[in-house]
Amino acid sequence: MKLVLGRDDLAAAATSAVREAGAEPERLAINPVHKASRGFVNESAADLCEVAIVTVLQAVANGKPVLLLPVTTLGRHQHQTLVTLGKLSVTDVEGHSVGVRSWSQTTGVWMRGFLSEQYGVDLRKATWTTYEGSHVDGAADPSWVQRAPEGAKLQADFLEGRLDFGIMGNGLPADDRIRTAIDDANQVAEQWSRNQGFIPVNHVVGVSETAAAEHSAAILAAYDGIRSVLAAAEKPxxxxxxxxxxxxxxxxxxxxxxxxxxxxxxxxxxDYDELVERTCAALGVSPDRLGG
Structure with missing residues (x-):
């Protein structure tokens, strides 16, 4: 079984569990981990792979043989990811330009959702620029989103003033001029999560349908191993x-x-229950086996 997991502790737990269940694990060294998503979704290049939550949704919507294994490998607040260099704020997004690495990037989906739902922003009244496509073959950007010229970089366009706002998580440059467009973004994010009852999840684990059929016991063991590590590390x-x-x-x-x-x-x-039913049917288990 070919495994792609970004965290060493989760990879070690999954590898050990898979081996004990009778399959031979191979961890693929792909860094950053999101670079494995395209091969996993479109070519089943891995059997178990860390993927973004939106990649799972796009894959299912486009009929790809991808199943959800319900463990969170990356959860984080997102309100701080909308940044600017000037005096603009979140209320100024309409009528201005915003860059994001990919329209399907999970950080961007969360942030645009906040803009629309919390701040009443009409997303179509901003000028959106993306720099790469989706991980999922067949998925396309909306007609009202433009692609940057070949070779352009989000960070450079933002720092050099060609964009008024940027949505950036791990790719945020180190520059003292950068500030969050939402005042007290971290406190706003924490309150949002308290109100909703959950964190904005970024990465989960996907499983190929073929692997589910051939290695169901090993996949369930990997779930148990990853779950144990995450439970032990969870902070109050x-x-x-x-x-x-x-x-x-x-x-x-x-x-x-x-x-x-x-x-x-x-x-x-x-619908979320579609994801639950597909996974359970492929693995031959009831939802309660996977925390349902």
Whole structure:
């Protein structure tokens, strides 16, 4: 079984569990981990792969053989990811330019959802620029989103003033001029999560349908191993940072799916129970086996 997991502790737990279940694991060294998504989704290049939550939604909406294993490998607040260099604020997004790495990037989907739902921003009244396409073959940006010229870089366009705003998480440059467009963004984010009852999940784990059929026991063992590591590392707080199990992930997936549909990231609604049913049917288990 070919595994792609970004965290060494999760990879070690999954590898050990898979081996004990009778399969031979191979961890693929792909860094950053999101670079594995395209091969996993379109070519089943891995059997178990860390993927973004929106990648799972797009894959299912486009009929790809991808299943959800309900563990969170990356959860984080997102309100701080909308940044600017000038005196603009979140209320100024309409009529201005905003750059984001990819329209389907999960950080961007969360942030645009906040803009629309919390701040009343009409997303179509901003000028949106993306720098790369989706991981999922067949998924396209909406007609009202433009692609940057070949060779252009989000960070450079932002720092050199060709964009008024940028949505950036891990790719945020180090520059003292940068500030968040939302005042007290971290406090706003924490309150949002308390109100919603969940963290904005970024990465979960996907499984290929072929692997589910051939290695169901090993995949279930990997789930148990990853779950144990995450449970041991979870810190006390109003909401878990790494929710595990179908019910624990329901809120985040349902909200992300609604945002993605509204933004044209997916062309059809994806109901969370569809994901649950597909995984359980492929693995031959009831939902409660995976926290349902």
């Amino acid at each position: 707080g109003p909401v878990p940072l790494h929710p595990v199990g179908f019910e624990a992930l329901r809120g985040a997936f349902t909200k992300a799916a609604a945002y993605a549909l509204e933004q044209g990231v997916i062309e059809r609604a994806v």
